[in-house]
Amino acid sequence: MDLIGRDIPLIDGKEKATGRMVFTADINRPGMLYGMVLRSPYPHARIVQIDDSRAWKQPGVRAIITGKNRQFPFYSVAGQKVLDEQLLATDKVHFIGDEVAVVAATDRDTAAEALRLIKVEYEQLPPVFDPLSAMADGVPLVHQSQASNIPYRMEFSRGDINEGFAKSEVIVEETFNVGHQYQGYLEPHAAVAECDISGRVTLWLPMQSPTLGRITYAAALGIPENKIRIVQMPIGGGFGGKLEYKLHALCALLAKETGQPVKMVNTRAEDFQAGLPRVPMQIKMKLGVRSDGTLAAKESEIIADSGAYVNYSHGILLSACHRHDNLYRLQNIHTKGYLVYTNKVPTGCFRGFGNPQVHFALESILDMAADRLGMDPAELRLRNATQTGDVTVHGWQVLSCGLSDCINQSTNGAGWQAKRLTEIKPDTKDQVEKKAGQEALQEARYAKGIGLACCLHVSGNRTFLPYFDGASCRITVNEQGMAIVFVGETDLGQGARTTFAQIAAHELGLPITDVMVTLVDTDINPHGLGTFGDRATTLGGNAVRLAAADARRQILAIAAEETGSTAEKLVINDGIITGEAGIRLSLAEIAQLALSQLAGGHICGQGVYIPPDVTAVHPDTKYGNISCSYPFVAQVAEVEVDRWTGRVKVNRIVAAHDVGKVINPLLANGQVDGAVAQGIGYTLMEDMGIANGKVSNKTFSDYNMPRITDMPEIKSILVESNDPNGPYGAKGLAEPALTPTAAAIANAIYNAVGVRITELPVTAEKVFRALKERFGCP
Amino acid sequence: MRQMLKVTVNGYPWEGLVKSDQSLLDFLRDELGLTGAKKGCDGGECGACVVLLDGRAVNSCLIPVLDVNNCEVRTIEGLQDEQTNQLQDAFVSVGAVQCGFCTPGMIVAARALLAEVHNPGEEEIREAMVGHLCRCTGYTRIAAAIKLAASRINPETAGPER
Missing domain, CATH: 3.30.365.10 (Aldehyde oxidase/xanthine dehydrogenase, molybdopterin binding domain)
Structure with missing residues (x-):
């Protein structure tokens, strides 16, 4: 019976649609207590003392634990070697939202009241917020135990960039900035824990990796791994945000302390201010291209803002530094990357793992080069596209590659040739108003544009983790x-x-x-x-x-x-x-x-x-075939830009994904739709509003995620390159489907109105200012 | 402080003392164990907690529980009629459900919409669902699911393209 390639709806769909699916926050255990976290109001401060005596007098309080009355080992996420976290702050707090104390009480209101009654005396310390300043000598250290605010740095070269640049017809150079993005899963972080008489804790968690959770929480709690059992609960959206999370281990701590079951659920505001949003980056990129369109050399420097802790950001930086080099046949590369601590919310995994950040830079600069060369951006990409059978500059063995097919099918599907304008029409409002008729006015006010961007990802990669993967x-x-x-x-x-x-x-x-x-x-x-x-x-x-x-x-x-x-x-x-x-x-x-x-x-x-022929990257050179398969994507964005306000509306996304083989088209297309929606949010709408270490936009009305009214038509094209390692030829899809969206939209904006926006999110204000700067209008 | 409340939930009368500062959502979830309505934001911004209050779709996190005195509340658990079943089947079959956390609220809201408009068009659906956040699906299939269910419930008034 051939079930591969068939539209099969979710086997647990009806359970979800009827509200019968039990999520973590829905669990009730006999005698269950409610746990809550006291969080730091300061970005950087020394904890002088904590007085919990009044909180203990509150009837119903069963446990109050602080870093002052308990010793906690240093730990980090599984396999990450810079151990910079403790379950509760001991001497210092490192960001607004840092965990200072936990309380367990008979109900939520009592726990909240107890938190209010804990008096913490802080001595404020000078904070560092800007990663570039944080890298300098003599600035305050986020972590006293570290020699600098740079826990990870990397540098690698391939070929000869000097020769590459010397042979280049055009050299383009630009600095790109991308900010935090919140995962925005509808289910806030939650945990239920219960401890048996032997001290063994069972945790019910909506968690992407129970295995990694067990490793990390054992280290955080200072207990053997066999004293932790993790039962995965249905996950109400993850997107990378539901890997290890401190709340889980704090819940276990309270369950051990009280001998009673404990439930903890983040409020949405807590989830915003102490989640692990996408790593912001400043990306400097210089690209040299020969007159025939051959990519000749690339030099990059990436500064990643880790926030208060490393978490997975070292891996995300590595991914941003080197994965995109394998998208095209580019041989001369020099890259430097820095991970920098700041007194801001710690960052982590979010769909794409560094790739959306860096592809915004790469795919924008490719269009800038194409523009200078007078070449069609699709043609430039096709000339350089990685092909099936290639061993890339970093040693990736690409056994299947549908990149060229994706470029051709997405551009053809969007009507690329016909829609691509070649001239910018910089009419001012006054000029337009002089022309007769409302129609001419509208036509000149709203400019349509089309843009293309590509990306790749890993699928089944060798991680930095020492475990069987x-x-x-x-x-x-x-x-x-x-x-x-x-x-x-x-x-x-x-x-x-x-x-x-x-x-x-x-x-x-x-x-x-x-x-x-x-x-x-x-x-x-x-x-x-x-x-x-x-x-x-x-x-x-x-x-x-x-x-x-x-x-x-x-x-x-x-x-x-x-x-x-x-x-x-x-x-x-x-x-x-x-x-x-x-x-x-x-x-x-x-x-x-x-x-x-x-x-x-x-x-x-x-x-x-066991994925064949896969190795971890070399620790210094970053060389090695890290994945058993590699998915490729090309997306075309069609936009309409309001010249008078700078407002950008996406009219359509045509997304072509090389998924190897489509196992379930219904679910595969669902991944494309959802990822593109997140990509549109990342590009145009979502801003956590972090200033002076404080997350200002911590509600869904302030943090603007796409709603049903924000969505354009999405045309999904699934390309089958039949990977020899994938099951039935299939390879991953969910992450790369978000990665190129930002650059595709930015390139379409340039195509529409001739301004290049290099900072995400692309707000109306930024477009308006750029238009004014470039054309002196409207 | 606790006060008396008299309410009908999913057809069954309930009477007792409730915390006067409690939301309808917390009452349903914590006191009655009706966890189909989800707490996504507790601020009326995500729609995951939507229930029917005297037939109207409301964010139950925004309603003080004492405001529902002598009212009729219907949650996803209490909606087992043909229209709801059709909506649930359509949501699943067209892929409008992924993680499922927002789905019960969406189904309840869509059920309220179909009670008013037999075959809603794209604009009516967008207007009815704008208060519902979904981070998984990109929404396109949610509109498709509502249209499909409507066409199955009311085939005689359904447009040809549905």
Whole structure:
């Protein structure tokens, strides 16, 4: 039964649509307490003393823990070596929102009142907010234990940039700035914890990687990993924001302290001010291009604002520094990257992992070069595009690449040639008003433009983590013939459970309704690093495929013995095993037979997928084939710019994605739509309003995420390059689908009105000012 | 402070003392265990907590619980009629559900819309759903789902393109 390539709706969709799906905040345990966090009101301050005596007098308070009455080990996220975090601030607070104390009480109101009664005496210290200033000598240190405010720096070269620039016809140079972006998942961070008599904690968490959570929280709490069990709850949106989070470990701490179950849920304002938003970057880029359009040399310097802690920002900086170099056949490169501490909200993972930031720079500067050369930007990209079979400048083995197809199909799909204007019409309002008629006025006021941008990503990459980073799966077939899939990768709402069920059903010959996919439980599920880096379908999907094939072999062996046939002559289709001479058995019958044949044992298929020929990058040179597959994207944005106000409206996005092979078009297109929406928000709308270390926009009315009225038409084109490593040829999609949107829109704005905006978000004000500067109008 | 409240929730009468400063959302979730309405922002900005109050779609986080005295409240759990089922099926089948956190509020709001307009057009849907945030789907399928459900419920008035 061929289920690959079919539109299969979410297997847990009805549970969600009826409100029956239980999320973490919906859990109630007997005797459950409510925990809350006291957060720092200052960006940088010494904690002189904490007086919790009045808070303890509040009836219903069960625990108050501070960094002054407890020792906490230094830790960071799994595998990151600069240990700069503690569960609660001990001597200093490092940002507005830093965790100072936690309280557990019988209900939320009591906990909130107790927080109010804790008196903390602070001595304010000079803060650093600007990463460029924070890099200088003699500035205040965010972390006293560090020698500087630069926990990570990197530098690498390929080829010879001097020679490359010397042979260039045009050299373009620009500085780009991209700010914080909040993940904006609808479910705020939440945790429920319970501790048993032996001191072992169970945590119910909406978490992308329970495996990494267990490693990190054991370190944070100073207890062995086997004292933590993480049960994954449904994730109400993740987008990278639901990896390790301090609230989880604080909830465990309170459960251990009180011996009672504890629930903690961020308010939305807490989630804004102490979440882990996208890493802001300043990107200086210089690009040399030969007269024939060949990319000749590139020099970059990236300064990434980590905020108060490193978290995953070192990996995000590395990704920003080197992944985009593999998009085109560019041989001469020199790159420097710096990760810088500031007294601001710590930053972290968000869909794209550094790639949206750097592709905004790269894909903008490519258009600037094309403009100087008088070349069509699509043509420039096609001339340099990486191709199937290439080994890139950083040693990436590109086994499948649909980049050129994506460029051709997205531009053709958008009517690129016809729509691309070649002249800028800088009419002022006065000039326009002199022309007769309202129509002419409107025509000159609203300018249409079209822009293209490309990107790539990894899918199933070798991380910096020392752990096994393939994927494993176990499939048991129960006595009723139902297959139950256990895998280490999580469903964030993107539909991983459905995809895994689809793959298992396809391999086993079962109707998809006879397949269940469990949520991850670290006591039960096989090892997996979880869902990030576009790894779930590529790695997890391969593990499910292998486990299902193993289970199938076991089923057919039992059937062959029962029927006197041989396994090779039997087929399973729609849950029925058939063979020659009228053999016909249901899978449920075989499952029953298995009980006796296997002496009570279950049919249990195992699958382990190890991505082939993949290595971590070299620590110094950053060389190495880091992923088993690489997805490619081209997006075309069509915009309308109001010359008089600077307002930009996106009319349409045509998005072509090389996904290797489409396993489920319904879900794949859903990823494109959602990612493009986030990309439009990133480009035009979303601003956390961080000034002097303070997040000003911490409600959904102030932080402007796209609503239904903000969405243009999205035309999705899925390109199949059939990757040899992907399951059925498939590779990742969700992250690169956001990456090129910002540059595509910025390039379209340039095409429409002739101004180049180099800072995100592209607000109406910025466009207006740029128009005024360039044309002296309106 | 606690005060008496008399309310009908999902067809069942309820009477008792409630915290006077509590929101309808907290009352439904914490006192009645009706967790289908979600707390996404607690400020009336995301729509995840929408319930029907005397048939109108409201953000339950903004309603003081004492304001619903003698009213009828219907949550996603209490909506099991044909129209709601059609909406739920359509949301799932066209891919308007991803993580599902915003979905119950969307279904309730869409149910209220269809009670007023048999076959809403794009603009009517956008207007009705503008208060609902979804970070997963990009919204395009949400409008499609509502149109599909409407056309199945009211095929006689559905436009040809639906």
